[in-house]
Amino acid sequence: MTRARPLRIGTRGSPMALAQTGMVRDRIVAANPGLETEIVVVSTVADRVLDRPLSEIGGKGLFTKELEQALFADSIDVAVHSMKDVETWLPDGLVIACILERDDPRDAFLSAGEANGLADLPAGARVGTSSLRRGAQVLMHRPDLTIVPLRGNANTRMRKLEAGECDATLLALAGLQRLGMEDVARSVLSVEEMLPAVAQGALGIECRARDDAIRALLAPVACATTTTALDAERGLLAELDGSCRTPIAALARIQGDRLSLDGLLFLPDGSRHWAVHREGATSDAAEIGRDAGAELKRAAGDVYFAHLK
Numbered sequence: 629m630t631r632a633r634p635l636r637i638g639t640r641g642s643p644m645a646l647a648q649t650g651m652v653r654d655r656i657v658a659a660n661p662g663l664e665t666e667i668v669v670v671s672t673v674a675d676r677v678l679d680r681p682l683s684e685i686g687g688k689g690l691f692t693k694e695l696e697q698a699l700f701a702d703s704i705d706v707a708v709h710s711m712k713d714v715e716t717w718l719p720d721g722l723v724i725a726c727i728l729e730r731d732d733p734r735d736a737f738l739s740a741g742e743a744n745g746l747a748d749l750p751a752g753a754r755v756g757t758s759s760l761r762r763g764a765q766v767l768m769h770r771p772d773l774t775i776v777p778l779r780g781n782a783n784t785r786m787r788k789l790e791a792g793e794c795d796a797t798l799l800a801l802a803g804l805q806r807l808g809m810e811d812v813a814r815s816v817l818s819v820e821e822m823l824p825a826v827a828q829g830a831l832g833i834e835c836r837a838r839d840d841a842i843r844a845l846l847a848p849v850a851c852a853t854t855t856t857a858l859d860a861e862r863g864l865l866a867e868l869d870g871s872c873r874t875p876i877a878a879l880a881r882i883q884g885d886r887l888s889l890d891g892l893l894f895l896p897d898g899s900r901h902w903a904v905h906r907e908g909a910t911s912d913a914a915e916i917g918r919d920a921g922a923e924l925k926r927a928a929g930d931v932y933f934a935h936l937k
């Protein structure tokens with residue numbers, strides 16, 4: 629495959645983003661021997677505003693908007709994203725051309741002291757997280773713990789943990805693994821204790837919908853099973869109009885041609901939650917997801933969503 633110029637791969641500039649983009653680049657090149665590539669770093673709101681929780685900054689696409697603008701401006705050809713950060717509705721003209729095989733979707737537990745898990749933490753201990761989903765689930769199991777805000781990339785959050793800003797924190801295991809730092813985890817939380825975010829652990833590549841030649845380069849690195857799982861999880865999220873302000877968790881698991889989907893919606897203080905479980909054929913993934921999302925929406929009621937806006 630010869631191209632007139634290198635494939636320009638856009639990414640955020642955090643160490644985790646650069647690590648995962650390097651892995652994705654290697655996969656693209658392995659599937660397209662001889663392809664020239666160039667990594668282009670694009671800074672996003674999430675990288676620039678570090679003193680406030682993302683749920684407070686609000687707006688959509690905090691991790692993705694500038695990368696999408698760069699795609700429209702033709703200053704990059706593809707953008708590598710953590711699918712967890714990608715809006716359920718993409719702007720017209722852009723597509724997620726390919727979703728790669730998912731890494732471990734679970735959350736890792738890190739602590740500054742002795743604790744090896746949430747159950748070990750003493751009453752009143754401070755768990756640092758700005759994720760409403762993680763905070764709500766921590767409080768669901770341990771209402772006696774205190775959630776304190778903790779922003780910044782993984783390395784920053786670990787530094788803040790060591791500096792005593794909190795007693796424990798939670799980070800996506802997949803991210804730690806990509807940084808080669810999974811040994812900092814004291815344990816990995818089970819999905820029963822901490823249901824992951826929609827799409828956690830999966831990477832995706834976005835490009836211009838009309839760039840057929842580029843889509844053909846990406847097609848061979850796609851993972852059908854992960855794509856199906858995310859169809860279900862993202863279908864659920866779409867029904868709930870999920871944003872960083874909505875504490876939602878969902879995980880689809882696939883065996884052969886069967887799919888099971890678990891979803892949870894919480895009040896941010898963990899005092900209430902609504903659960904949904906669905907099983908069905910993988911060919912119905914998106915519909916199963918939307919159906920599950922609609923059930924959560926009915927169960928929680930309009931008042932729930934009105935107060936999040």
Ligand SMILES: NCc1[nH]cc(CCC(=O)O)c1CC(=O)O
Nearest residue numbers: 710712799800802803828829830
């Ligand atoms: N919100 C930032 C973000 N987006 C994706 C990941 C983890 C990597 C992944 O899910 O692929 C992280 C960091 C974290 O949650 O610890």
